[in-house]
Amino acid sequence: MKLRFILAVMAALIIQGCAQTPLSPKGEAVFYALQADTMLRTWVSQCRDVSPRARQAGLTARNNWWERNGPFVEGADFGLAYNIVTVTDTRADTGARLAMAMTWEVTERAEETVTKLMDKAGDEEGREELCIKILGQYNQGKWDLHGSDETYNELVTLQRRSVNDAEILDLRRGMVELKTQRQYxxxxxxxxxxxxxxxxxxxxxxxxxxxxxxxxxxxxxxxxxxxxxxxxxxxxxxxx
Known part of the structure; x- marks a missing residue:
């Protein structure tokens, strides 16, 4: 656990970007988008077994939220992946562990938040009411990715670069995998x-x-x- 915490901290530093690369985003925008997506998926996962009504609400919320916000999440993930592969280069073990730590960090935060609220809701009826309320908010756009103007502009930039510069990232990944012969x-x-x-x-x-x-x-x-x-x-x- 201690090692993962240290790696999570290192990953947080990575997402802040390197001054030498124009593709490096500000860390707040990357973490904000990845955390928001993970939070929704955690709600969908935990509400799935509460009731058929909550399960359907989760599926609807996930599909509609992703249709509106998916490109931003993909852009944020591109920014993270690009910075990690740029900084760690052929040190595949280090890069992989940083990516794992980042994934673990956002998942851990989301699970802790949702679990506490679900426990506080009490019985099955209370949990269903909570799920319908929260997932309804996601469906209606209350938790869409906006943030500050600066954060939103960063997400728009990352989304465009994830499309225009995808080949650059694939090439760098391919070079690393070819040299290390490893996949994580x-x-x-x-x-x-x-x-x-x-x-x-x-x-x-x-x-x-x-x-x-x-x-x-x-x-x-x-x-x-x-x-x-x-x-x-x-x-x-x-x-x-």
């Missing part, structure tokens, strides 16, 4: 935590499909049991 999953720390929650401590985690933001992991538990997990933007679920 950004959701590893999240999968490890979820494995413990599912009664599978000290699991061996293997990335089966690593096409971020979608990843699939095989989790080998002590006793020859296996879990299959699918992750989307760092939000992971056990596949039945």
């Amino acid at each position: 999953g950004r959701s590893l720390y999240v999968v490890e935590k979820l494995s413990k929650r599912e009664g599978c401590p000290n699991a061996e985690v293997q990335l089966l499909k690593g096409e971020w933001p979608y990843e699939i992991y095989d989790v080998s538990c002590p006793g020859a049991n296996h879990l299959l997990m699918r992750c989307e933007w760092g939000n992971c679920l056990v596949l039945q």
Whole structure:
């Protein structure tokens, strides 16, 4: 946990950008967008099992929110990925762990916030009411990505660069992977935590499909049991 905290701090420094690259965004805009997306996905995940009504509200809110805000999230993720691969270069272990730490950090914050509110809501009826209220706000645009004018302008810039400069990032990633012959999953720390929650401590985690933001992991538990997990933007679920 201490190592992950240190890496999370380092990742936060990375997202602030390097003065030498014009693609480097301000860290506030990147973290703001990634945290907002993760918060919504956490609400959808925790409300899914509350009731069919809450589940449907979650699906509707996620689809409508993403339609309005998805390009900004993708732009923010591009900014983070570009800075990490630029700073760490062929030190793939370091870059991968920074990306994992960032994913773990935003997920941890979102889970802590949503869990506290759900616990405070009390019984199933209270949780359903809370889910409908919060997800309705997402659906109506209350939690859309705006922020300050400066933050919004940064997000617009990143969104444009994620489209115009995608080939630059792919080329740099390809050079690193070719030289190191390694591929990493950004959701590893999240999968490890979820494995413990599912009664599978000290699991061996293997990335089966690593096409971020979608990843699939095989989790080998002590006793020859296996879990299959699918992750989307760092939000992971056990596949039945």
